[in-house]
Amino acid sequence: GGTLSQNNQEEPWVVHRVKTWLEKHKAKLSRLVHRNSKNNQKNQDSFEAPRVVENFLSADEATQLLQRYQPLLHDSQERDGGHVKSSSQYRSSRSVRLPPLGDKLVFAVEQRAAALAGYPVDRVEDFQLACYNHAQLYALHRDDAAANTNPNTKRVATVLIYIQAPIRGGNTLFTMRPLEEETDLKLRQPLRTEQDAVELFQHYCKSHCRQPNKKKRFNKHHVVVEPSVGRAVTWDNWKKNNTVFMKESTHGACPVWKGQKCVIQQWIASDALPLRRHNLLAIVPLGAEYSYHSAIHDTTTTSATQNCFPDVSTQQGKYMSELCADLSTSLSTITKLQEGPYENVGALHLDNTGFSTTLPFHTIFADNDDDNTSSSSKGCTLLFWVSKPQSGLTLVSWEHDKLGRIQLQQVEGFQLELSWAGTASSTTVDNNSSSLAILSIDPEDWYDWSWVSVYTSLSQVSVKVHSRGGYVLGQALAESPHATTTRDDESCSTADEQPSQQQVKLSLFTATLMTHRSTDDGKAAASGTSTAFVEQEQTAAFTKKAPANNNNIVLPSVDVSFLLLYKGRLDDSDAAQLRRQAKRYDATS
Ligand SMILES: O=C(O)CCC(=O)C(=O)O
Ligand SMILES: [Fe+2]
Structure with a gap:
């Protein structure tokens, strides 16, 4: 104990060694400590893993929503500014937007979604139902863009609700890093074509599939959410009072291989709509x-x-x-x-x-x-x-x-x-x-x-x-x-x-x-x-x-x-x- 406060000559050599080591690495240590505290600070405006919530909807509510709105689904690629667009390999699903026309169940879902994301209900963009059938997917993307400054269209948060689970496939995959950092499978160069991006995404999805015979290596940073009826997953697309875009919010809907997957997407705007x-x-x-x-x-x-x-x-x-x-x-x-x-x-x-x-x-x-x-x-x-x-x-x-x-x-x-x-x-x-x-x-x-x-x-x-x-x-x-x-x-x-x-x-x-x-x-x-x-x-x-x-x-x-x-x-x-x-x-x- 007391030896430490005495002069160096009387210190046991072990204590002396420790002290010198500390002295020598002081700068490095302080850098480390500093980095840590910076990291803590950074967490407030860096992308956090999406939150999964069970029983957001009851199975009965999910069934009712499907029954009501599945007949209204139309091809997501059907129209583009009034022009018919060829179907995209990047996004192939069928979807429908619902205006607020008085369905109390829809309103209840909207209210719950707003509460889950922590926003008032007047920020909830109109309810959208989307369904994916065999091989349909939505490749890596983010739900907003850094350049978006319009408070009405800014999607500060997303709440994704699964109302039908496929038998196989259809996971929602988060890469937890900026889309810009992804590279193509062959040349390891920044993604240039849609084809490259889709292939990469398919590869990611495959490596996370439960495949008994093939044990593929998968990226441990990826977060995968499996569809399950009533489950919801939510994440932020913007942080720090909606000023910092979460470029790491990259995600996609893996292809469905058996059965049908249906989700409700609720996007939260930064201003009342x-x-x-x-x-x-x-x-x-x-x-x-x-x-x-x-x-x-x-x-x-x-x-x-x-x-x-x-x-x-x-x-x-x-x-x-x-x-x-x-x-x-x-x-x-x-x-x-x-x-x-x-x-x-x-x-x-x-x-x-x-x-x-x-x-x-x-x-x-x-x-x-x-x-x-x-x-x-x-x-x-x-x-x-x-x-x-x-x-x-x-x-x-x-x-x-x-x-x-x-x-x-x-x-x-x-x-x-x-x-x-x-x-x-x-x-x-x-x-x-x-x-x-x-x-x-x-x-x-x-x-x-x-x-x-x-x-x-x-x-x-x-x-x-x-x-x-x-x-x-x-x-x-x-x-x-x-x-x-x-x-x-x-x-x-x-x-x-x-x-x-x-x-x-x-x-x-x-x-x-x-x-x-x-x-x-x-x-x-x-x-x-x-x-x-x-x-x-x-x-x-x-x-x-x-x-x-x-x-x-x-x-x-x-x-x-x-x-x-x-x-x-x-x-x-x-x-x-x-x-x-x-x-x-x-x-x-
Ligand atoms: O269906 C999914 O799993 C994800 C859908 C999605 O990311 C979107 O529609 O923006
Ligand atoms: Fe999305």
Whole structure:
């Protein structure tokens, strides 16, 4: 003991040797200690092994989800920006995206996924189901890219849930290192071709397979998760407040060799998504219910003459509005306005002269109390969400705010220009006015998305559709005999009065435009100018009722359209984000 504190001469030689060794290696040791503490620090922003959670779903829930949504699966490679793409060896599965259309089980899964990843539920990207059959796989990839700076599309975390386990194959493999560090099997050079990458991945998968006869060496750093019904696995794609991309989050879905594997992918965004925001007052499915029938049939009220579209917004169980069609006279006559009770929202009303709405005064004109008083919380936005319309369709959007403006909307291949009273400008119009544009899209035309917003008290509207090359594809001008509103200004200042019901006759006509798809070769221009205003005809978007025996109807694999009612005005970035989201119902991303 005490010898250590005495001078060197009296120290036993062993102690002396230790001390000298320590002295000699001091620098090295301190470097080691430092490295260790740095490593600990680094752990907070380095990739951690994915977390596996058992019984995330019950077997019964898994079965129900499969039964409901397996029929909607479509080839993951089927479409790419509207173009059919040859099938990829890199990713071969079938998948479907589900808009939030009121399936309580889907919502429950979304909530659980958000909780598991540690985020609020408004960050959950729409639920996706994907299934892999024999030899299908998804080679090494990451779920996001370092270059992504968009908070709506940034996938900060992933929750992968297995709802069907294959008999053989189908593991999820994590390499735990950057994709950039992988090399091809033959030359050990950085991966250059898709082929190289797939071969490498297949090799990795094989070496982790349980193969009784072949004992392959496998990489001990790899993490492999076997599919098991109800199991979930989660990991971070970004860390440190979503500023550090996890380049080591490389993973892939090994090929399935026997049976079928199905997973639900839930990606968590770094910001609240437009379809989940609290200012989204209502989502009413319109064209979607054929495809999503089994999920929402229990919330749809039907009788002999009434066809109702309930609000199935993400605020589950809080049906705020209902759109009903009276089918007793004709499919196109939609007369019944449901009389509430409604929260925040009055009602939506359709009739054969167009689309009108009755909304509580405060919804349209007043600031929302529970909102911070930004100008965008004034007014409301009503828009149709349309994907792959199969037949005649009416697109409607109506907005009102104190400023009033005309929006130019870029639609794929077209620029939609709206003007009132013949003036194609975006000048401010009468503050207190409101109106609507209805576009009836020719059934033959493929129309991905449209959002048309017009404010006016003027009696004329002109609509033009330009191709990107500058051709006028369609043009129409019409007068509305009823473009007036009856607004009781008195009720503005009477706070405690019942909100006055605002009857807004929105339109009495439909503009029929031949909107041919982005062909800038002049042919489209020639055939596309036959436009006219016509009385509104039957609109397929509202002909909800399926044939009596709907078991045999052949449905388009994806048929989604719904109406959204937002409190406040959607800004351009919201609109852009919505459009991106809508595209996902067509093609997987
Ligand atoms: O299916 C799997 O095992 C993984 C799927 C996956 O990584 C993805 O879809 O991004
Ligand atoms: Fe992935």
